[in-house]
Every structure is written in structure tokens, then in C-alpha cells.
Amino acid sequence: MAKTPSHNYNMPSEGTLDWNIPLNDNFEQLDSDIEIRALEENKGEYEPKEGTKYEATDSGAVYYGNGTAWVLADRKVKKLESGSSVTGEHLKAGNSSTAVVAPSVSSAFDSIQKAIDEGFRDIILAEEITEAGITIPKVPKDERQGEGYDPTDRFRLSGVGAGQFQTINDPGTHEAVIRAEDFTDRVLIENIFFDRKASDPGFCILAAKDIENPNTRNALSSNWIVRDVVSRAGPIALDGFRNLLINVDIANWSDRLFPIIGKADNETGEQLYDRYAGLFSGATFGMFGGTLSSKKASRSAAYIKSGAWSITGGVSFTNAREFRNDYYTNNVCFCDSGRGFMGGMSTEGDSGRDNHYDVQFGLEDSGDGPGNSVGATTFLGTSAFNTLNIQTQARNVRIQPFTDMTIKKDAPARIQVISPHDVTVEDGSYLPHEITHINPLEDGVYRVGGNRNSPQTTFGLKIHESKPDFPKEATFAVADGSNWDPTGSGNAALVAYDTDGNWKPIFEYSTSF
Structure with a gap:
């Protein structure tokens, strides 16, 4: 046939x-x-x-x-064009090092923690889930240094969905949604939206240890990048080194109070608590863009407790809802903070109320440890310093505010304000001229001491023990009268360098310096 x-x-x-x-x-x-x-x-x-x-x-x-x-x-194909793809099926079908979490797909993981427990360190969240207690594994010591160390190792959690975000709902179990098991290095969390299933969610991200014991905290995070993350649940707290936030929008709606990590009451020694949106401690912290906002009664929307830090790119701090009279409130609080730079920042709380400030240096009922609450820090071009509350000492701080500025000062402060706007100080028991206002006038003159209502400023010249090596015409100096005595009287003198090449006395003091 x-x-x-x-x-x-x-x-x-x-x-x-x-x-x-x-x-x-x-x-x-x-x-x-x-x-x-x-x-x-x-x-x-x-x-x-x-x-x-x-x-x-x-x-x-x-x-x-x-x-x-x-x-x-x-x-295997040379070219694939597709409007949609079930990534869970494709990736789980082979030996991919990437895990997909999608509860509706039988061959994908139904929780992030299960993917972690299976050994995956690169995880894609492809569907909305409700989960808490997601524990990022520690980096073993023998993998962080010496044999077996791979600088390309990283833990990554990425959300994929409409608008490139994916949702993790906090179930209200009081656990942090994402937390570190122990010291963790090189962690990337991106494109995640944290929402809440209850009124008392926990931290959306927590990488700090012993948070309820202010005397024993230890860093848990290093080289963390949190990018394009939004929370309408709880706050974020990172304690460690070289951590970076990029376009992170945290609005804390939780009814709970969270530990102000590392801060104890001066009198009782007990841990202090607040409903902040973000807390960042350690060193070499950076933030680019984003918003930190507390939506319930709180001391502050954010705490910056870092050395060698920078915040820029247009960042907003907002303590905008409700009000409590038993402590000062502010939009952002700097404490144990030094060697910093901030530019392009705004605060959006109601600074017109009593005891509420745009920015605060230090906590009023907690010591700030060794050093200063704020030191060696520059704030440039910020619409944030309408009101500043100085509760613990600040040293070597430079501020360029955008508007008039009122300062409440209950602690020593060495601050230089460069601004054409008014600067007024509600002085406490410290010297009024600790705040120096310099007004750059439109005619090119810099008025040291600022306007008439500015804090008192004393202007002084250096006392010289010898003639300046490279004098210029019409420059001034103070001769000490003993090592350098241009008047021959043994007295100190204010002198000016004349066009004939000699130092001429303007005023002679009654003794040497």
C-alpha cells in the first residue's frame, strides 16, 4: 500500500x-x-x-x-519575541540561579523565605504576597575574607509587576517584613511596595541588632542598596557601613512605637521609642532622592546617626500628622552625626506650632555619646531651616538656608549661617555669638555679623608672632608686641600694610599678647 x-x-x-x-x-x-x-x-x-x-x-x-x-x-531559538512569558515555568525548568516567587504558578516558589531556604540569593518577586519574617542570610566570615571570598556575591530581591513594582503585604504579626539574620554584606532590595494588612505593621526593612537594648547594639548591614522602594506600612532602619538609599519613599502608618536604636533616657537608662519613618546609623551613609514621613504622632520623621554621610537629590522629611506635647517634635533629627553634607533637602511639617521644628540637633532627653550631636557638617541650599532646635552641642556646622531662620539653642553650638535672610536666636544659657551670621549683600560686601537682629558676632584678626611673609597693600594684622613689635613699645598693636612697604600702627594696646 x-x-x-x-x-x-x-x-x-x-x-x-x-x-x-x-x-x-x-x-x-x-x-x-x-x-x-x-x-x-x-x-x-x-x-x-x-x-x-x-x-x-x-x-x-x-x-x-x-x-x-x-x-x-x-x-533553543536565535530570536524570541513575546508579549508575555511565564517566567516561573522557564526559570524553574532549568538550572537557573534565579528563583521566581509567584504563588499562582505551581512550579514557582510561593514565598520569598522558601526561595532563600532553598539556597537562592537572586530572587524575583512576580506576584503580590503577604509575608513577614523574611530573613536575609548572613555572610559567613570565611566568605567575607580570605579563601572563598567572591566580591561579586550579592543578595538581590527584585519586584516585577505593573510599573515595575511588586507588593509585599505586612500581615500585622509585629515581625519585620525583611530583616537581617546577622552581619550581611552586599544586599540589593529594589522595586518593592510594602503595604499593610493591619494598623500595627512592623519594620518594612530592619538591619540592626539588639534594637531594644541601647547599650549593646551592633551593626548588621554593610553595602546595602535600597532602591525604588515604597512603604505604606512600617519604617526602615539600617545600622552599618556604606549603605545607600535611592528614590526611597517611606510613610510610616503604624500605630506601634519603634526603638530609637542606641538611645536611652538620661535619667532612667531605658530605651527610647518613636514612630519614625527611617533611622540610619553607622558610617558612610548616602541618600539620593525620596521621602521619609511619619503619619502618626512622633518625635521625628527620621534620625540620622552616621559619620561621613551625604543626602542630596531632592529629599523631603515630613512629620505631618497629629501632635504630642510631652516632647519636642521635628521633621528630621541629627544625633551622633558628623562629617556630613546635605543639599537639596526640604521639610514639610507644621513648624508654626510650639515645640515643633523643621530640624533638630540631638534629643532633648538623651545624651548623644562622645563627640557632638552634629559636627563638621555642611547644609547647602536647603528649604528646611525655618526653625532649628539645638538640644545637644553642635560644632563646625555651616548652613545656607533658603528663608528666614529662627534658632532655639539650649546647648553650645559653633554654627556659621550664610544667608541674605534674617537669622534670630532664642538664646539659652550659652554665648549668643556662638551663631555667626554672614550676609552676602547685593553690592558684593559680606557683612560679618549679619543684620541688626542677628545674633551677636565678634570679629577678630589673627595675632602674629612675626611679620607676614607675603604682605599685601591695605591688609591688617595684630602684632603680639613681644615677638613682633612694630611700634617699639612692647605693646601689641593693630597694624596695616602701607604702600611704602611698612606696617603702620592703627591702634596700640596697653600690653603685649
Whole structure:
């Protein structure tokens, strides 16, 4: 009997006896040869005959029957164009080092923690989930230094969804949604939206140790990058080195009070608490863009407790909802903070109320440890210093405010304010001229001491023990009168360098310096 050349179907000749048998064989073979096209979820309704092809019309996945089950095809192509793809199926089908979390996909993980427990360190969240207690594993010591160390190792959690964000709901169990197990290095969390299923969510991200014991805290985070993250649940707290926030928007809606990590009450020694949106301690902290906002009654929207830090790119701090009279409130509080730079910052709370300030240096009921609450720090171009509350000492601070500025000063402060706007100080028991106002006038003159209502400023010249080596015409100096005595009287003198090349006395003091 003749056969078709491509598929070997029967071709019975005219008059062949029992011709219906070879034709029925053809139909049975056709039932396996012709592909089945239907929805992904309906493939269980069809018998997986040996060699039968099944194409899912919604996902594009292709399966072949092996007689008992449908097996996902493993195909290599030079170019693939697709409007959608079930990434969980593709990645879990092979030996990918990336795990996909998507509870509705049978072959993907149904929780982030399960993917971590399976050893995955690169995780894609592809569907909304409700989960807390997600524990980022520690970096073993022998992998951080010496043999086995790989600087490319990193833990990454990325959300993929509409607008490139994916949602993790805080179930209200009081656990942090994401936390560090121990010291963790090189962590990237991006494109995640934290939402809440209860009114008292915990931290959205917590990388700090012993947070309720102010005397024993230890750093847990190093080289963390939190990028394009939004929270409408709880706050974020990072304690460690070289941590960076990029375009992070945290609005803390929790009813709970959270530890102000590392801060104890001066009188009782007990841990201090607040409803802040962010707390960052350690060193070499950076923030670019974003918003930190506390939505319930709180001391501050954010605490900066870092050395060698920078905040720029347009950052807003907002303590905007409700009010409590039992302590000062502010939009951002700097304490134990030094060697910093801030530019492009705004505060948006109601600074017109009593005891509420745009910025605060130090906590009023807690010591700030060794050193200064704020030191060696520059604030440039910030619309944030309408009101400043200085509660613990500040040294070597330079501020360039955007508007008029009022300062409440209850501690020593060495601050230089450069501004054409008014600067007034509500002085405490410390020297009024600790705040120096310099007004750059429009005619090019810098008025040291500022305006008439500015704090008192004393202007002084250096006392010289010898003639300046490179004098210029019309420059001034103070001679000490003993090592350098231009008047020959043994008294100190204010002198000016004349055009004839000599130092001429302007005023002679009554003794040497």
C-alpha cells in the first residue's frame, strides 16, 4: 500500500478490501500528529499521548506528551519575541540561579523565605504576597575574607509587576517584613511596595541588632542598596557601613512605637521609642532622592546617626500628622552625626506650632555619646531651616538656608549661617555669638555679623608672632608686641600694610599678647 511522503499516512488503492482500516489508522495517527491549542490551565483535560504537542494559547508554552504527562519543551531559538512569558515555568525548568516567587504558578516558589531556604540569593518577586519574617542570610566570615571570598556575591530581591513594582503585604504579626539574620554584606532590595494588612505593621526593612537594648547594639548591614522602594506600612532602619538609599519613599502608618536604636533616657537608662519613618546609623551613609514621613504622632520623621554621610537629590522629611506635647517634635533629627553634607533637602511639617521644628540637633532627653550631636557638617541650599532646635552641642556646622531662620539653642553650638535672610536666636544659657551670621549683600560686601537682629558676632584678626611673609597693600594684622613689635613699645598693636612697604600702627594696646 502506498504511503504519503512526509507523514507516512496510508493511501489505499481503489477497490482495496477493508479500505476503512488503513483510513482509521490515519485518523488515529492524526490525533497525535496535530497539535492541541488551548489555555495553559486546560492541558490536564487532554490525554498526553506519546509525541503529541500541546501549545498554551495564553502563555505560549509548548509541551509534548510522553504517554503519562505533559513535558515542557526545552527549545533553543536565535530570536524570541513575546508579549508575555511565564517566567516561573522557564526559570524553574532549568538550572537557573534565579528563583521566581509567584504563588499562582505551581512550579514557582510561593514565598520569598522558601526561595532563600532553598539556597537562592537572586530572587524575583512576580506576584503580590503577604509575608513577614523574611530573613536575609548572613555572610559567613570565611566568605567575607580570605579563601572563598567572591566580591561579586550579592543578595538581590527584585519586584516585577505593573510599573515595575511588586507588593509585599505586612500581615500585622509585629515581625519585620525583611530583616537581617546577622552581619550581611552586599544586599540589593529594589522595586518593592510594602503595604499593610493591619494598623500595627512592623519594620518594612530592619538591619540592626539588639534594637531594644541601647547599650549593646551592633551593626548588621554593610553595602546595602535600597532602591525604588515604597512603604505604606512600617519604617526602615539600617545600622552599618556604606549603605545607600535611592528614590526611597517611606510613610510610616503604624500605630506601634519603634526603638530609637542606641538611645536611652538620661535619667532612667531605658530605651527610647518613636514612630519614625527611617533611622540610619553607622558610617558612610548616602541618600539620593525620596521621602521619609511619619503619619502618626512622633518625635521625628527620621534620625540620622552616621559619620561621613551625604543626602542630596531632592529629599523631603515630613512629620505631618497629629501632635504630642510631652516632647519636642521635628521633621528630621541629627544625633551622633558628623562629617556630613546635605543639599537639596526640604521639610514639610507644621513648624508654626510650639515645640515643633523643621530640624533638630540631638534629643532633648538623651545624651548623644562622645563627640557632638552634629559636627563638621555642611547644609547647602536647603528649604528646611525655618526653625532649628539645638538640644545637644553642635560644632563646625555651616548652613545656607533658603528663608528666614529662627534658632532655639539650649546647648553650645559653633554654627556659621550664610544667608541674605534674617537669622534670630532664642538664646539659652550659652554665648549668643556662638551663631555667626554672614550676609552676602547685593553690592558684593559680606557683612560679618549679619543684620541688626542677628545674633551677636565678634570679629577678630589673627595675632602674629612675626611679620607676614607675603604682605599685601591695605591688609591688617595684630602684632603680639613681644615677638613682633612694630611700634617699639612692647605693646601689641593693630597694624596695616602701607604702600611704602611698612606696617603702620592703627591702634596700640596697653600690653603685649
